[in-house]
Amino acid sequence: MDGFLPTFLRRRQTPPPSAETRFDQPANLYLHPPRAIIPLQDGPGRPFQCLVKPKEEVKAGQKIGEKGTSPFAISVHAPISGIVREIETHPVPHGFYAMCVVVEREGSEDEVQKICPVPPEKKVETLQQAGIPLPYEKLAEGKIDVLIVNATEFEPNITIHHNLLWEKFPQIEFGLNALLEIFSIPKGIICLEKEQRQLWQDLLDKVGNKDKVIIQGVSRSYPSTGLNFLAKEVQRRKNGVAAEGVAFVELVDLWAVARALQEGFPFIERPLTVSGSGIPQPQNLIVRIGATFADVIKFCGGNIENITQIVMGGALMGISQPAPEVPVGQRTEGIWALISFNLAKGHQSKMYQEGPCVRCAKCV
Numbered sequence: 001m002d003g004f005l006p007t008f009l010r011r012r013q014t015p016p017p018s019a020e021t022r023f024d025q026p027a028n029l030y031l032h033p034p035r036a037i038i039p040l041q042d043g044p045g046r047p048f049q050c051l052v053k054p055k056e057e058v059k060a061g062q063k064i065g066e067k068g069t070s071p072f073a074i075s076v077h078a079p080i081s082g083i084v085r086e087i088e089t090h091p092v093p094h095g096f097y098a099m100c101v102v103v104e105r106e107g108s109e110d111e112v113q114k115i116c117p118v119p120p121e122k123k124v125e126t127l128q129q130a131g132i133p134l135p136y137e138k139l140a141e142g143k144i145d146v147l148i149v150n151a152t153e154f155e156p157n158i159t160i161h162h163n164l165l166w167e168k169f170p171q172i173e174f175g176l177n178a179l180l181e182i183f184s185i186p187k188g189i190i191c192l193e194k195e196q197r198q199l200w201q202d203l204l205d206k207v208g209n210k211d212k213v214i215i216q217g218v219s220r221s222y223p224s225t226g227l228n229f230l231a232k233e234v235q236r237r238k239n240g241v242a243a244e245g246v247a248f249v250e251l252v253d254l255w256a257v258a259r260a261l262q263e264g265f266p267f268i269e270r271p272l273t274v275s276g277s278g279i280p281q282p283q284n285l286i287v288r289i290g291a292t293f294a295d296v297i298k299f300c301g302g303n304i305e306n307i308t309q310i311v312m313g314g315a316l317m318g319i320s321q322p323a324p325e326v327p328v329g330q331r332t333e334g335i336w337a338l339i340s341f342n343l344a345k346g347h348q349s350k351m352y353q354e355g356p357c358v359r360c361a362k363c364v
Helices: 120-129 136-140 160-167 169-182 197-207 224-235 251-263 293-299
Strands: 028-030 035-039 048-050 063-067 074-077 082-091 097-105 146-150 187-193 213-218 246-249 269-275 283-288 307-312 334-339
Touching: 028 293, 035 063, 035 082, 048 097, 074 120, 120 136, 120 169, 120 251, 146 169, 146 224, 146 251, 160 169, 160 197, 160 251, 160 269, 169 187, 169 197, 169 213, 169 251, 187 197, 187 224, 197 213, 213 224, 224 246, 246 251, 251 269, 283 293, 293 307, 293 334
Parallel strands: 028 283, 146 187, 146 246, 187 213, 269 334
Antiparallel strands: 035 097, 048 063, 063 074, 082 097, 269 283, 307 334
16 A cells, blocks of 8 residues: 555554644755756646747746737746757646646756836736736736735645745735735735734734735635635625635735846746655755756655655645656645555555455445
């Protein structure tokens, strides 16, 4: 049996220990992977445009394509400097094949190219040039009353949201204020679990008595698929549609917005949590988009040959990966790597013991 122990194991559990990742420790940097696989599509069949060719030399930060349709298309940038080896379909973490640009690093890493400056009144174009995947179409309608940021951690092995709030809150606040100003939204709410009392109190002290940015505690953590329930708790609406007049933004997008507007830095890096029984030192990392899961795991001290399962995300709602050579994407919050362990027959639950029963339930 690989990866998990039986639920009702009556004997002492003996899986390899996996240390918890603490959010109150600075994230490490992994900015120079040997190669990068950059997806040009967010979903199967989505429109894209590629601006480079095989054997072409590219620089870190250089625009290599676009994904989406005008006027809401966003740019795609090379995360590392090197040579374009191929432009082919590759598996991506969300479970489909997408057209990708494969870049292999050669020589020393150059400074990241900044995005082209645009007039201050065209900040939306700046965000699109930076490649930040915001809900532009919904925000452009002008019907949004509140911008909600889900900073809760639903997965038990991921702490990157709390780490961003602890380490990058000035940039998070700047990014949220910038979006409120650009799209004329009255207020923004950052939602955090009430059980994170110390972090919650620290953020309240930093924000102060501001009307636009609100730090609100919620009773539980919410996954990305339960945002409507989060809006219902935040808005306290008993009737009607909870998400009416509400837009949701990822926490990492606010960090990317701040870097794009303050430094002209494209969205080619993202923080994530690397954990699991196959990682000797679970940690939070800032990784270049396109770095493969295998390279990230090796950087954290893991041995790919001993790892039997790799999950994008966490144990509850993560997506198991068919191979370690899938790239880190803009929505990759964590990597969960598991190693195999076997139990002797005398230590297995009856569910896993060999026998003639095929569990057809006819005897029940």
